Amino acid sequence: MKKLKTRLDAFSDAVIAIILTIMVLDLTPVLRDNLNDYLFLSKQVGIYIISFAFVANMWYQHATLFNDIDDMSYRIMLYDFVFLIPLSLTPLATNMMASNTTRIPVMAYGVLLFVVSASFRLLTRSVMRFEYTDKSKMRQLYRKIFGRHNQYYIISNAILIVLAYFFPQIVLWFYLPYPLVYLILSSRDRQQMYDASQLTTEQRMEYLKLPQNAINQFRDMVQDQAATGTDGATTEEHHPQRGFTGWLDHPVATDSAGHPVNPTVPSNNPNSVEARKERQAQWEEFAKQIRDGSKKYRDTAERIRKEQRDTNREAVKQASRTAEQQQDQRKHDAETAAKEAEIQREAREKASKQAAKETERQQDADKESAKQAAKDIERQAKAKRRAAHEEDKILEHQQKTQRRTERRDAKHQAKLQKLQGQTQPHDAGDKPDSTENNGSENTQPKHDD
Template identity: 50%
Template sequence: MEKLKTRLDAFSDAIIAIIITIMVLDIPPVLHDTVNNYLQLGKHVGIYLISFIFIANIWYQHSTAFGEIDTMTYRILILDMFFLAPLALMPLLTNMMAVNTTRVTVVMYGALQLLVTFLFRVLTRAIVHLEYEDEQAMRRAYAKIYGNANLLLDALAVVALVVGVFKPALALIFYLLYPVLMFLINANARQQMYDVAALPAAQQAEYADLDTAGRKAFREAQTTTFQATPPAAKPATHLPDTWAHWLDQNVDPRRRGRLQQRFDQATPEQQARMAAWFAARRQRSAPRGNGRAPRR
């Protein structure tokens, strides 16, 4: 399956590249120099960019997910085909929405975005189950981390569809925001998965049982405990320090210097501090008596 997985990666990349190429070819050229024609060209280019950003983000998420595994199952193969099939319809819906921006075409485009995103989540879930085949705690952690991350995206998608019914032009803004938020939210969720994977198995199981507040407290405790050594001073750039740092960091979250990603490389003191944090959580969540004497 390793060789077939490599072929599938190449096939998926080719499909996505062709999709973007077709969308560019669908943009009609300006044949007569009139203001209206150039305004229409700007409209087509703007809608093309909305689809380009969405597909580019899907490509990144797809590549990152498949980069986590060295082989695959028939389930992943079939789900990838089901995912690519509606994705290939993006040029058609993009062109329809650009030529005739009505509530029908805008809602159809939003529905296609939602369908593609849903199928990609199903595909990603299958990949995670393969990656953590023998780690039930990591599967549960994935369900909680990405489940919460997807709530905001689902809410935005529903709002975009509703807005598209009444204000089609305004819905285009939501379609532009959707892939940007998806990129940022999934990047943060993926980082959380790597952070949990760095824990011992027992603590992974405890993490999977945490609620939203508990997971937030865990991230704060882990950030404090495993804070990386500040990098050496670098020459000033024309960009703000925060943006320069973000742009120059490695795309793979596992290679970022923000946190130590392997728990077994931590110092004994750091391991003890995280173990103490989980012990304190267990103590707080343990059932306590009400202090009253039993009735007779």
């Protein structure tokens, strides 16, 4: 089976090499001196670099993962094929994205990266299950060390897929730093796994209980001691340093101190035993510092809690005094408000009584005015009646006077007619009938009354 595992490594390396070769062959050469063709080629080369970085990172992760085991199981072989299937689709997704950089190809490329990363994590869990047992707690250590970064990868990839729907041209270039960040963080996580693999079972149990910042402090302490030596003097041999430059110079498949660590090496190897003892001693020193720091922290925390309790009690007393003062103030304000309300009520009652008196006086004045107005109306009516009566009398007097005048005029007229009647028979004897008639008419009295 060891030989089969070696051939599986070679097969995986060959598939990845073919993937990179196919991506190079998909680049379209420029046959004419045309600026647009050169720009299109530049975009294709940039997208090829993104895919190359991703595939190369997957090769590194695969190589370091399979370097930790000397044998394999059917599950590992099956999951390795499952990992290579979506990885072999990278040239197709790269060519699609280079030819048509729109939302659908960019989102499809992001989905492919997500599937490849998920299948590789599935392969990693199968290797961990095969390599370590539950008793060694290494599987729990793997989930503790790698789990946090795996969540970051999943969340960041999902965000990029969503953003690719709106900004495909911009999101495309965010896929370039993705494998580099993945490479740096995974290599540091693997160094922590190597550090933990050299500890005893009890020390691993303590390691599991530490927060992430304490684990980083332990790695920094190992690197500092590797750089300065156990006696405090700076050593001349090469040791890893912090920062990005230190990571570039750090040997591959080594722990935080730069010591090669390979679980396939027998445990009785002198170098492996020495490195394991050194790491366990460093852990004991670090654990002692943690315990001393924890005791100091507990004392400080107890003092802070005591001060906090005193502060809280004083705050409660102050709050009680403030509440009492506020209650007295509210009581005083309530009494003042009650007095003001009583004064206002008395003022309103007084104003109401005054208004009632004014209303009553006004009503009396209105009644008096009404009586006076009635009297005035009655006087005016009497005056009108007297005036009308006087007018009637005057009219009746005028009518009587007019009738008397008319009778006088009639009598005078009759006399004139009578006189005329007496003189006319001598002048006009041919009209005796008419004269007689006229004389009879004129002598007829008129009684107007």
